[in-house]
Every structure is written in structure tokens, then in C-alpha cells.
Amino acid sequence: MSHNLAARAKEERERINLDLLALGVATEPPDTMSRIKSAMSDLRMCAFALTTELALAINS
Structure with missing residues (x-):
């Protein structure tokens, strides 16, 4: 398993990003x-x- 998000499939990156957003990390x-x-x-x-x-x- 790669720890590099760019090397992962788009669907997996989106899932990870959603998970991080849900946790308040992203x-x-x-x-x-x-x-x-x-x-x-x-x-x-x-x-x-x-x-x-x-x-x-006020000044007028």
C-alpha cells in the first residue's frame, strides 16, 4: 500500500479526503x-x- 496519495486511484483519494474531512483533520x-x-x-x-x-x- 502506497502512502503517497497522488499514487492512489482517484476514487480512493476522494474517499480518504472525505474520511479526513469527517474527522476534522483535513x-x-x-x-x-x-x-x-x-x-x-x-x-x-x-x-x-x-x-x-x-x-x-456626523461632520456635516
């Missing part, structure tokens, strides 16, 4: 992390815009 897939980072960036931009609008409203 992390989120890269595309999910990319979407999370993008959403966080969008939230930061919205917060900045709202803070700016609030500061302008």
Missing part, C-alpha cells in the same frame, strides 16, 4: 478558502465605506 478545499477570503475582503470594503459615510454624516 482543511476546507482551496476553492472554498478562496471564496471565504474574497467574501472577507468584500466585508472589509463595505465596513470601510459605511464608516466613511457615517463620519461624513
